[in-house]
Amino acid sequence: MTPPGTVPALRLSHVSVAYGPRRALQEVDLEVSRGEFLALTGPNGSGKSTLLRAALGLVAPTIGSVELFGTPLQRLSIRERAHRVAWVPQEEPLREDVPLSRYVLYGRYAAHGTFGRETEADRTLVASALHEVGLADRGTDGVFSLSGGERQRAVLARALSQGAPLVLLDEPTTHLDIGHQLDLLHRVRALVRDRGLTAVAALHDLNLAARFADRIVVLARGRCVADGSANEVLSSELLARVWGIDADLRQDPSTGLPYLIPRRLVADRPVRPTPELLGPVHVVGGGGSASVLLRTLADGGFELSAGALHLLDTDAETAEALGIPAAIEAPFAPLGEATRSRHAELLRRARAIVVAPFVVGPSNLANLEDLRAFAGTVPMFLLDRPPISTRDFCGGRAVAAYEELVARGAMVLHRTEALLEALRQGLYARPTAAPPAAGGRPTVAAER
Amino acid sequence: MNPTVSPSAPPASPRLRGSAAAALIVGTFALVVASVLLLLGGGLLRTPVEIPFRTTFQILLHQLSDGALFPNPCVGSAVTSAQCATRVFIVWQLYLPEVLLALIVGAALGISGATLQGIFRNPLADPYLLGISSGGTLGAAIVYVYRIHPGSLDVVLPAFAFLGAAATGLVILAVASGRSSSVETLLLSGVAIAYLLSGMLSLILLDNPFGAEQVTFWLLGGFGLASWQVDAVAFGSVLALGAPLAMLGRELNLLQLGPDVARSAGVDARRVRLVVLLLASLVTAVAVAFTGVIGFVGLVSPHVVRRLLGTDYRLVVPGSAAFGAIFLVAANDAANLVFPSTVLPVGIFTAFAGVPFFLLLLFRRRRSEPMRGA
Numbered sequence: 001m002t003p004p005g006t007v008p009a010l011r012l013s014h015v016s017v018a019y020g021p022r023r024a025l026q027e028v029d030l031e032v033s034r035g036e037f038l039a040l041t042g043p044n045g046s047g048k049s050t051l052l053r054a055a056l057g058l059v060a061p062t063i064g065s066v067e068l069f070g071t072p073l074q075r076l077s078i079r080e081r082a083h084r085v086a087w088v089p090q091e092e093p094l095r096e097d098v099p100l101s102r103y104v105l106y107g108r109y110a111a112h113g114t115f116g117r118e119t120e121a122d123r124t125l126v127a128s129a130l131h132e133v134g135l136a137d138r139g140t141d142g143v144f145s146l147s148g149g150e151r152q153r154a155v156l157a158r159a160l161s162q163g164a165p166l167v168l169l170d171e172p173t174t175h176l177d178i179g180h181q182l183d184l185l186h187r188v189r190a191l192v193r194d195r196g197l198t199a200v201a202a203l204h205d206l207n208l209a210a211r212f213a214d215r216i217v218v219l220a221r222g223r224c225v226a227d228g229s230a231n232e233v234l235s236s237e238l239l240a241r242v243w244g245i246d247a248d249l250r251q252d253p254s255t256g257l258p259y260l261i262p263r264r265l266v267a268d269r270p271v272r273p274t275p276e277l278l279g280p281v282h283v284v285g286g287g288g289s290a291s292v293l294l295r296t297l298a299d300g301g302f303e304l305s306a307g308a309l310h311l312l313d314t315d316a317e318t319a320e321a322l323g324i325p326a327a328i329e330a331p332f333a334p335l336g337e338a339t340r341s342r343h344a345e346l347l348r349r350a351r352a353i354v355v356a357p358f359v360v361g362p363s364n365l366a367n368l369e370d371l372r373a374f375a376g377t378v379p380m381f382l383l384d385r386p387p388i389s390t391r392d393f394c395g396g397r398a399v400a401a402y403e404e405l406v407a408r409g410a411m412v413l414h415r416t417e418a419l420l421e422a423l424r425q426g427l428y429a430r431p432t433a434a435p436p437a438a439g440g441r442p443t444v445a446a447e448r
Numbered sequence: 449m450n451p452t453v454s455p456s457a458p459p460a461s462p463r464l465r466g467s468a469a470a471a472l473i474v475g476t477f478a479l480v481v482a483s484v485l486l487l488l489g490g491g492l493l494r495t496p497v498e499i500p501f502r503t504t505f506q507i508l509l510h511q512l513s514d515g516a517l518f519p520n521p522c523v524g525s526a527v528t529s530a531q532c533a534t535r536v537f538i539v540w541q542l543y544l545p546e547v548l549l550a551l552i553v554g555a556a557l558g559i560s561g562a563t564l565q566g567i568f569r570n571p572l573a574d575p576y577l578l579g580i581s582s583g584g585t586l587g588a589a590i591v592y593v594y595r596i597h598p599g600s601l602d603v604v605l606p607a608f609a610f611l612g613a614a615a616t617g618l619v620i621l622a623v624a625s626g627r628s629s630s631v632e633t634l635l636l637s638g639v640a641i642a643y644l645l646s647g648m649l650s651l652i653l654l655d656n657p658f659g660a661e662q663v664t665f666w667l668l669g670g671f672g673l674a675s676w677q678v679d680a681v682a683f684g685s686v687l688a689l690g691a692p693l694a695m696l697g698r699e700l701n702l703l704q705l706g707p708d709v710a711r712s713a714g715v716d717a718r719r720v721r722l723v724v725l726l727l728a729s730l731v732t733a734v735a736v737a738f739t740g741v742i743g744f745v746g747l748v749s750p751h752v753v754r755r756l757l758g759t760d761y762r763l764v765v766p767g768s769a770a771f772g773a774i775f776l777v778a779a780n781d782a783a784n785l786v787f788p789s790t791v792l793p794v795g796i797f798t799a800f801a802g803v804p805f806f807l808l809l810l811f812r813r814r815r816s817e818p819m820r821g822a
Contacts (some may be wrong), residue, residue: 034753058708058711058712078716081714083714086668086713087708089706092709094704095569095704098760106705106713109698109699109702109713109715110714111715112698114696114699153571158713252678268587283541
């Protein structure tokens with residue numbers, strides 16, 4: 001936020017905006033420091049564009065005030081505003097073709113007004129703006145001849161040529177391919193870094209927002225609901241509450257920044273089968289062999305547990321992302337007593353056990369051998385593709401353990417679909433040993 | 449932004465090179481002189497007396513030099529001094545003012561068409577589409593039919609035509625200054641007002657069939673009212689109203705990006721819209737007052753200029769004035785040439801001559817210029 005003693009580039013105090021009966025912004029407070037790149041995000045209709053338009057003076061707040069570099073907006077003439085803030089709209093509908101350099105020169109209007117004349121200095125500014133956006137050699141081309149990505153960069157150049165220290169971008173990447181999205185935001189980022197520009201961009205793509213912006217502000221239904229760095233703001237809870245999605249949040253190991261993988265709408269969370277017929281399905285995995293399986297079973301509505309996994313292992317991360325209880329061992333260490341007893345506890349509670357096709361080495365051989373005690377007591381399914389003989393790095397001990405499990409009644413399967421089918425039949429076929437706890441309906445209905 | 453500049457400010461474009469501007473002025477001047485010479489001197493126009501080519505030329509020079517050149521302009525043709533005076537009168541008092549009025553009105557219509565198309569971002573916007581001309585005709589009709597004669601009819605008719613046109617413009621302006629009015633609303637309101645006024649005019653004329661003949665002049669347009677006094681008034685007012693319009697090229701350029709973008713770049717879009725509506729209505733009202741409804745010039749001029757000079761409104765606005773002027777003089781010449789014996793309303797001719805030319809231009813778009821939704 002703004003250090004004390006300096007005037008923020010943009011300050012919105014208690015700003016509300018209404019379009020007729022619809023309230024687009026409600027009591028929004030926001031400060032943007034100079035030299036900051038702020039990403040404004042939120043679902044459609046959350047008020048992002050309205051906030052930008054209020055900052056530009058294109059809509060008047062019903063209450064509240066907007067200040068640009070310390071001066072209230074309404075005290076500034078339209079030209080004075082244009083000296084302070086420039087706008088890159090979502091799309092700029094041009095009626096007629098215009099040579100690019102002249103189009104960019106339009107941005108110099110505020111400097112001259114009706115009676116001024118463009119000078120050589122303006123042409124130099126236009127050339128440098130075109131250079132900044134990588135269109136230096138396209139000045140004489142018509143704007144219509146530019147591709148979508150170039151067009152949006154041309155709009156940016158026009159805004160830059162205005163010479164305003166604050167630039168507002170309204171979903172500038174919406175119509176661009178992924179390459180041009182990166183290119184555009186990269187250029188804005190460079191301008192913020194090198195020229196001390198302040199930028200506020202409404203962005204839908206949270207991964208791009210996290211990657212490029214210093215700060216993320218989340219709007220929902222016209223209110224500011226989160227404000228901070230990407231790591232502070234992005235959480236599963238927020239994604240579910242604001243966007244209504246289930247998403248996995250990961251950390252990009254090279255940048256330490258969060259990135260998310262959207263999974264489904266919260267509304268589409270599966271309703272689990274009747275609870276009295278179900279208990280947890282336990283998945284034994286490791287090394288990424290169980291990640292897809294865990295996801296599929298979770299989507300299928302099964303209550304899950306997992307083990308015994310190593311910390312930092314892909315399967316461990318998946319289990320964590322899905323909130324599945326798991327027995328976890330320190331990285332690369334052989335499975336210790338504590339982990340094995342925790343694993344055994346999960347296995348005891350399981351109504352079915354699935355063994356993923358994990359690679360068996362000395363550090364996790366115990367996973368297979370510990371299963372012998374359970375084979376025959378609960379339904380057990382071995383997913384054997386690739387076959388165990390290719391996964392045994394324990395000199396045959398894994399194969400031997402496997403064969404013993406099969407001998408005690410474990411079922412060998414090759415496809416996940418077959419597993420799902422077998423699980424459903426297996427679980428529904430067996431009557432419950434213990435009566436269900438009263439009121440114990442751990443269904444999604446309560447969560448929704 | 450202060451659009452009320454000195455009336456003497458020339459409507460010059462910053463990018464129009466001096467030589468090009470000079471060529472335009474010389475060319476226009478040559479066209480005027482040629483129009484007079486060709487039609488009168490060449491005997492193409494049937495006048496009460498036949499004036500030879502040479503005499504016409506000499507009369508022009510005689511008058512321009514205030515009698516210093518060719519003290520007897522009719523020398524060489526055996527005419528009496530009274531006959532000579534008639535010829536001088538025809539050339540200098542009848543036909544030259546007519547050509548000059550065509551020039552002035554053409555410029556007025558061109559400039560208002562260009563600026564209206566600019567603020568509406570619509571290629572069909574035109575001073576007449578908005579009902580401004582219907583208002584003028586209605587004003588003249590009311591005077592004539594209800595015999596409002598506070599002074600000479602020669603003064604009262606144009607005055608009321610002006611008032612009718614200007615009042616219509618002000619009504620549209622009032623609609624435009626409403627907070628929530630979009631450009632589309634405005635354009636449609638103008639069209640609706642035009643129909644309303646046409647309806648009222650028809651009603652008045654139906655009730656008073658004898659008024660129809662006089663009113664027809666305003667309905668069809670013509671230069672019958674031309675005189676040096678009329679030209680002077682028209683020139684002064686068109687210059688005073690048109691010059692500020694011609695200065696708005698940069699604002700109009702930015703308005704093409706939409707009112708919000710224009711505003712974010714420092715253009716007071718609302719104010720520009722109001723100023724253009726006011727000035728374009730008044731400049732059209734002047735044209736309607738003296739020449740009635742001459743259609744098509746305001747619509748076609750900006751399109752032709754855009755094809756020739758590109759889309760920069762700094763060029764399109766003054767260019768449309770120049771093209772409108774030349775087009776109207778040429779149309780008047782052609783009308784006189786083809787139908788010398790009748791006073792064919794020039795509005796008919798602008799339509800007949802202009803439409804094929806306009807369609808040709810539209811269909812011969814350059815390849816590099818894709819169609820964009822209007």
